[in-house]
Amino acid sequence: MLKVLSNERRLLIVCILHMGEKSVGALEEMIGLSQSALSQHLARLRRDGIVKTRRDAQTIYYSLNSGEAEKILACLHDIYCDEDAC
Structure with a gap:
């Protein structure tokens, strides 16, 4: 998991x-990646079980699927983010 998150x-x-859950379009706007590049990253995260998808009509939503990833993020946040920065 750390190898995947090292990117x-x-x-x-x-x-x-x-x-929280986000659509592909929302992620694209927030991150500033092309749809192609974002799709490749999301596919890798999905393949490794870190994220899951939900479809609503033609919109695909992504959310975290891994409690381990949430624990790692919480730890990184505690170490690297002060209250003013995050």
Whole structure:
């Protein structure tokens, strides 16, 4: 799991999803990646069981699927984010 999260973009995706479920379009706007690049990162996260999907009509939503990822994010937040920064 740490290898997957060592990529800056994937870590950012997981951090955003830690705040709640997001559509692919919302993630694309928040992260600033092309749809193609974002899809590749999301596919890797899904393949490794870190995120899960939910479809509503033509919109796909992503959310965290891993309690382990949530624990890692909480630990990183405690170490690297002070209350003013996060």
